[in-house]
Amino acid sequence: MHRSKTFLHFEKSTTIDYLFHLACGLFSSVIFAIDIFTRAGIADGVPYVTIVLISTWSPRKHFTIFVAVCCTLLTIIGLLYPWQDGLGWPSLPNRLMAICIIWGTALITLLRKQAEERREKAVAEREKALEDIKILRGFLPICASCKKIRDDQGYWNQIEDYIITHSEADFSHGMCPTCARELYPELYPPEMIVSLFD
Numbered sequence: 179m180h181r182s183k184t185f186l187h188f189e190k191s192t193t194i195d196y197l198f199h200l201a202c203g204l205f206s207s208v209i210f211a212i213d214i215f216t217r218a219g220i221a222d223g224v225p226y227v228t229i230v231l232i233s234t235w236s237p238r239k240h241f242t243i244f245v246a247v248c249c250t251l252l253t254i255i256g257l258l259y260p261w262q263d264g265l266g267w268p269s270l271p272n273r274l275m276a277i278c279i280i281w282g283t284a285l286i287t288l289l290r291k292q293a294e295e296r297r298e299k300a301v302a303e304r305e306k307a308l309e310d311i312k313i314l315r316g317f318l319p320i321c322a323s324c325k326k327i328r329d330d331q332g333y334w335n336q337i338e339d340y341i342i343t344h345s346e347a348d349f350s351h352g353m354c355p356t357c358a359r360e361l362y363p364e365l366y367p368p369e370m371i372v373s374l375f376d
Contacts, residue, residue: 198236202229202245206252213256223253223276227283234287242291246284250277 209225226249233245257273318340319328326334338349358366 195236195238199241202233205229205232206245206248210252210256213252214259223249223256223273224279226253226276226280230280230283231287234291239288239291242284242288246280249280253277253280 206226206229209229212225213223229249230242230246233242236242253273253276257269320326320337321328321334325337327337327340328334329340335343341347342349353361355366
């Protein structure tokens with residue numbers, strides 16, 4: 179069942195990408211037609227920036243570069259197309275300006291896309307870290323005599339085992355003065371215990 183959902187999602191994603199690429203191609207064809215049928219000297223290459231901006235919606239980073247290359251080529255072809263006026267000197271600076279704007283837009287949008295990806299990655303890492311943090315909350319059923327804790331399955335565990343399993347805490351064992359006096363009275367006379375543990 180999971181496999182077919184993944185396949186359908188992939189198929190749907192591919193269809194959307196295909197339609198998106200087709201729309202960018204048709205839009206660039208319209209701009210190219212306008213470029214060919216207007217007189218030389220007009221900066222008709224500048225509307226290609228719109229296609230570069232639209233291409234950033236594609237999930238593929240390289241598509242924006244591909245669109246910028248195609249728009250650059252169409253701008254150059256529009257310059258070299260046989261005009262009835264001939265190739266005038268105002269045409270060249272306008273076309274160079276259009277190419278610079280196309281590539282400037284492409285680079286800025288790619289940098290923005292990289293920054294968004296880094297931000298999304300940082301957010302995902304932070305959310306994963308928050309999921310990994312183990313915090314003990316609520317009431318812990320503890321035995322009044324032996325101090326074992328009952329877990330969710332109903333088993334009784336040593337308090338150390340339970341806390342190590344359900345938190346990031348670790349234990350190092352020592353002995354408080356009261357227990358040392360009770361367990362080892364011959365080793366710890368009362369005056370020695372006060373000086374050792376206080």
